[in-house]
Structures are given as C-alpha cells and as structure tokens.
Amino acid sequence: ETGVTQSPTHLIKTRGQQVTLRCSSQSGHNTVSWYQQALGQGPQFIFQYYREEENGRGNFPPRFSGLQFPNYSSELNVNALELDDSALYLCASSLDGTSGGTGELFFGEGSRLTVL
Amino acid sequence: AQSVTQLGSHVSVSEGALVLLRCNYSSSVPPYLFWYVQYPNQGLQLLLKYTSAATLVKGINGFEAEFKKSETSFHLTKPSAHMRDAAEYFCAVSSNTGNQFYFGTGTSLTVIP
Numbered sequence: 001e002t003g004v005t006q007s008p009t010h011l012i013k014t015r016g017q018q019v020t021l022r023c024s025s026q027s028g029h030n031t032v033s034w035y036q037q038a039l040g041q042g043p044q045f046i047f048q049y050y051r052e053e054e055n056g057r058g059n060f061p062p063r064f065s066g067l068q069f070p071n072y073s074s075e076l077n078v079n080a081l082e083l084d085d086s087a088l089y090l091c092a093s094s095l096d097g098t099s100g101g102t103g104e105l106f107f108g109e110g111s112r113l114t115v116l
Numbered sequence: 117a118q119s120v121t122q123l124g125s126h127v128s129v130s131e132g133a134l135v136l137l138r139c140n141y142s143s144s145v146p147p148y149l150f151w152y153v154q155y156p157n158q159g160l161q162l163l164l165k166y167t168s169a170a171t172l173v174k175g176i177n178g179f180e181a182e183f184k185k186s187e188t189s190f191h192l193t194k195p196s197a198h199m200r201d202a203a204e205y206f207c208a209v210s211s212n213t214g215n216q217f218y219f220g221t222g223t224s225l226t227v228i229p
Contacts, residue, residue, distance in 0.1 A: 033217075058216060
C-alpha cells in the first residue's frame with residue numbers, strides 16, 4: 001500500500017512569485033485535503049477535493065487554488081506569494097470525503113515553503 | 117462552528133510517568149474527535165478517534181482518551197511515558213459536513229530520562 005507522497009519537500013520563493021505543490025493520494029483514496037501549518041500552530045484547512053470537484057473550502061483567499069486529477073492526485077497552487085504564506089503545507093487523503101466526519105485522514109510529510 | 121482547545125502548549129514528564137494531554141471541544145452537535153501525533157519533520161499520524169461508540173477509546177502506542185460530554189473534554193492519556201513518545205500532539209474535531217477537520221494548536225510533549 002503506497003502512502004501519501006508530496007513534492008517538493010522544501011522550497012524557497014520570493015514575494016509575488018507563484019508556487020505549485022503536488023500530492024499523490026494513498027492507493028484507493030478518492031479524496032484529497034490540503035492544510036496549512038504555520039510554525040507553532042495546528043493545521044488549518046485550505047480545501048478538499050472529492051472526485052475532482054472542490055468539496056469545501058476554508059478561510060483562504062482565491063489566490064489559493066487547487067486541482068484534482070482523474071487518478072486522484074492533486075495540486076495546490078498559490079499565486080502572488082506573501083511572507084505569511086511561509087508554512088508547512090500538508091496533503092491528506094481519505095475515502096469518500098471523510099465518511100461524514102468519521103473517517104481518518106492520512107497525511108503526507110508535507111512541503112515546507114519559505115517566502116522571502 | 118466546531119473548535120478544540122488544547123490546554124498547555126508544552127508538557128514535560130519523566131520516563132515512566134503518566135502522560136495527560138488536555139483537549140476541550142466546542143460543538144453544537146455530538147462531535148467526532150481525533151488525536152494525531154506529529155514527529156519532527158513528519159506528517160500527522162492518527163492515534164485514536166471517537167465516533168460516538170464507546171466513550172473510552174484505545175489507540176496505538178498505548179494511548180487512550182475518554183470522551184466526557186458533561187465536561188466537553190477528550191483528554192489523551194498514557195500510563196507510562198516512553199522516550200519515543202516525545203512529539204507534538206494535536207486534538208481535532210470534524211465539521212458537521214465532515215469535509216474538514218479543526219485542529220488545536222498542539223501540545224509538545226517532552227519525556228525526561
């Protein structure tokens with residue numbers, strides 16, 4: 001069973017640039033969620049994709065966007081980067097949303113973004 | 117909206133001592149509650165979850181948590197701490213729609229030899 005994989009693991013960008021982060025979901029999972037974890041904080045929900053459609057969004061501006069592909073892998077895109085976007089971005093996969101809230105999220109190791 | 121509060125951002129215990137990490141939830145409906153652990157430079161791993169079955173939930177690595185509705189609490193415990201338990205622990209509650217989790221700010225556990 002292949003777990004959740006994310007790339008790149010680390011990257012450095014400058015203000016105003018754009019970044020794309022990638023995630024491969026665990027085998028058999030059709031749902032991908034993205035979370036932002038700032039230093040010293042808990043993960044904050046960005047959005048979820050279920051069968052290639054956005055299935056809920058947290059309190060993040062439109063410059064945070066995403067995609068889910070037919071193989072259920074996903075991308076997170078952030079435009080016009082700001083210093084406060086520096087964080088660990090976590091991807092989590094699950095089956096059928098989160099099965100009404102009872103299902104487990106399986107997390108990748110994250111992509112650490114630094115914005116200078 | 118649901119939320120969780122973790123009391124104590126840092127907890128230190130001696131090896132072999134009881135571990136108690138506190139979590140209180142705020143929810144207008146019966147919640148689904150979770151504890152996750154994060155080791156350095158790793159993603160989050162599920163320790164245990166409460167989904168309205170037994171109120172005492174047993175998880176991996178000897179951890180357990182008890183759901184107490186009267187206290188709106190879901191504290192995490194382990195009878196005897198081990199050095200490998202040193203990590204960041206997050207309490208979380210799922211949304212009513214089930215499509216997002218709300219995480220607490222985390223508790224960093226240090227185990228002293």
